[in-house]
Amino acid sequence: MPIQLNVIVSSARHAIHSSVFIFEFIGFHFSSLLIHLSYFVIIDVLGFVALMALKPRNLDYSPRHVDMFFLSTSAVTVTGLATIKMEDLSSSQIVVLTILMFLGSEMFVALLGLVLEWGKQNKHDPEDSRVRSVTNRDESQVEEAIPATPSTNSNGLEKCCLKYLGFVLLSYMVMILLVGSLLVYLYIANVSSARDVLSRKTINTMLFSISVTMSSFTNGGLIPTNESMAVFASNQGLLLLLAGQILAGNILLPVFLRLVIWAIKGLGITRAGSAEFKLMMNNPRTIVFSHLLPNLQTVLFLGATVAALVATAVTLFCCLNWDSAVFAGLTPNQKITNAFFMAVNAMQAGENSIDCSLIAPAALVLFITMMYIPASTTFFSVQHDHERGGKEHKDGPAKRSLRLNNMLISPLTCNAALIMLVCVTERRSLFRDPLNFSTFNMIFEVISAYGNVGLSTGYSCSRLPHLEKESICQDKPYSFSGWWSDQGKVVLVLVMFYGRLKGFHKRRS
Secondary structure, eight states, X not given: OHHHHHHHHHHHHHHHHHHHHHHHXXXXXXXXXXXXXXXXXXXXXXXXXXXXXXXXXXXXXXXXHHHHHHHHHHHHTTOOOOSSOGGGSOHHHHHHHHHHHHHTSXXXXXXXXXXXXXXXXXXXXXXXXXXXXXXXSOHHHHHHHSOOOHHHHHHHHHHHHHHHHHHHHHHHHHHHHHHHHHHHHHHHHHOHHHHHHHHHHTOOHHHHHHHHHHHHHTTOOOOSSTTTTGGGTTOHHHHHHHHHHHIIIIITHHHHHHHHHHHHHHHTOSOOOHHHHHHHHHOGGGGTOGGGOSSHHHHHXXXXXXXXXXXXXXXXXXXXXXXXXXXXXXXXXXXXXXXXHHHHHHHTTOOOSSOGGGSOHHHHHHHXXXXXXXXXXXXXXXXXXXXXXXXXXXXXXXXXXXXXXXXXXXXXXXXXXXXXXHHHHTHXXXXXXXXXXXXXXXXXXXXHHHTTXXXXXXXXXXXXXXXXGGXXXXXXXXXXXXXXXXXHHHHHHHHHHHHHTHHHHHHHO
16 A cells, blocks of 8 residues: 555656646747647637536527537637527536636736746746855855846846736736626616616626626626627616726736836835836836836827727717617717727727627728727837837848738738638628628628627628528527638637737737
């Protein structure tokens, strides 16, 4: 028995050491793109297995493998497109989707990146190895063995910043999720119209509060209701709460992070010194954390860009749809709130409070533009003339060749090719049902998947060209892609992965 116990202990120790070695090997020897892709694929497969293993709430519903894999990918890539009825899922499956959205969110992946970079700094820090070798020497010997070089000082400073940023980011996520869930729960508990919706659909209030907060904060876009937030169109307070969480979770994350860091510094509740704060605020690229943006001016430009885009979208949305069926039954204040909510969601989240198929085409074109551009896009940028001239003088010919290659594999070119591909896979539906399967709707769905947004024009049986088909057609409350063929859904899965990793193309460009 003792021999067997020793064998088990040694085997477990060997397995742990092997796992650590594999993690370090992957983290230190593989490219960042491959690491991210492997992470998303592994989480996606595990989520798909979990969703298939759990039973749905609707016992008459038998989920198809391609639809559940599509849903798992949509959650991991925080896209929000769904090809099934969300209310057919059980509470345990909703919990799995909530976890997948958290694991695939931009902030959690950024936190893992900070941990990995901190591990690299510890492994390759020459100062630590020198300190270990001279721990038993006197002070003069230590000073002689470790000269105060700028490189070692900068390495220690960067490590301190990485550790501090990880703490700030983790605290920020926990605070927003806890406070956001509590506020949503209290709102539903005290507003009868919102409470009645969940009671009618037999959805647990606490589960809905946590899930919708996670969906909004991570910009996941998957809501436990079939109609997303359309059933809460008259609840202005709830829409504004979720809109704030969407902005804090991704679009204005650099602004909110800088505010949190300034607040912590002002309150004096951290050990980080002025040097660490200066490095984080003025040169975050040296610590491999792009979410703070290079400088304060860029952050201000981002805030101005978001405000301009949202104001433009709200104005155009209201002007073109004020007296249409889009705002049917809503008061003027509710119309403005829903327009604001849709404008915010068109940039990243994809939670719709109104039917996108009823929106004026001009507003939908603006939505496509907002879905296509990255969340951190700004109208202005700061670039010093001497730096720009030095780079052009140093490697001008090389830049010209790189620009040609980037144009050939640019996002616009790839999206055009993917749109043509889905038009090929859905060519029969394009011929038989040209109103629902219009080229514009196909483009809207693909760009929504690429932007990881999740807005969709849906499918309507009333647009069928032959009236006799209406008797056998039933409207389904899910995304337009739910009516696509299996081949088209697989292509859209690839589009969602490509969109989730589009940041690497931006850095390489």
